[in-house]
Amino acid sequence: MTTASATRALLAALLLAAAARPAPARAGNKADAFEGKIQPISGQLYRKAGRFELTPLVSLSVNDAFFSKRFGGLKATYHLGEFWSVSAAYATGATTRTGSAVVCPANQGCHPASAAELYQVPGRIRSVAGLEVAWAPIYGKLSVLAERVAHFDLSLVAGADLVSHDRVLSADDAVRLGLVPARASTVGGHVGLGARLFLSEAVALRLEFKDLVYQVNVPNRAGSGLGAADIQHQLFTELGVSVFFPFTARAGRAP
16 A cells, blocks of 8 residues: 555544534533522421420411400420420410301391301400410422422321310390300310421421411300300411521431
């Protein structure tokens, strides 16, 4: 083979090798746009086991046609582990007539319920003190605007409550005698759903939705001249800001 032929063969081999080489990855693809912005996170960053949680809260009723409850309160929680916790809470505040508390007597126009008429219906709660157990099996993370990661947990709650409320009067006691209801207390319970959104290792927003169940005697209940026990379901939404103690999770706790 002549020198020229050898040179041509070498150039042809180089061109074939260059053509067979894989093309480099195209820059600027969608994955590159997020590279380095969010660090990968594994495990549970905000731990609760062995910590106390103190939550000032506001509580609003959502389903009572006669009385609107606006309570303020405090909840103290101890976390037995990452999933289980126990709490004690107390809430009290204002109970006012709702705009839908209207009566429409036969052959008369409708008018707002008077004080004497409202004395004859249940639902005027004054305070609630309770003990609660919570199970939080779900811990999750959400990407916020592709820049930050929000951590949250979801829980099921259940507990027992001491409910302070006004007694329900009969029509005779409320209208003819002009009596004012006395206070009464009864034991009830609640079940509900809860969520936390962690703002830092020491602070979280807390939201709970509960069904408070208790029993009250209603004298005017149909079918009983002496009255009968009535089961009340009062739905409440609670919103609070939690502070954890100690401010950082204890070393050595598993995530």
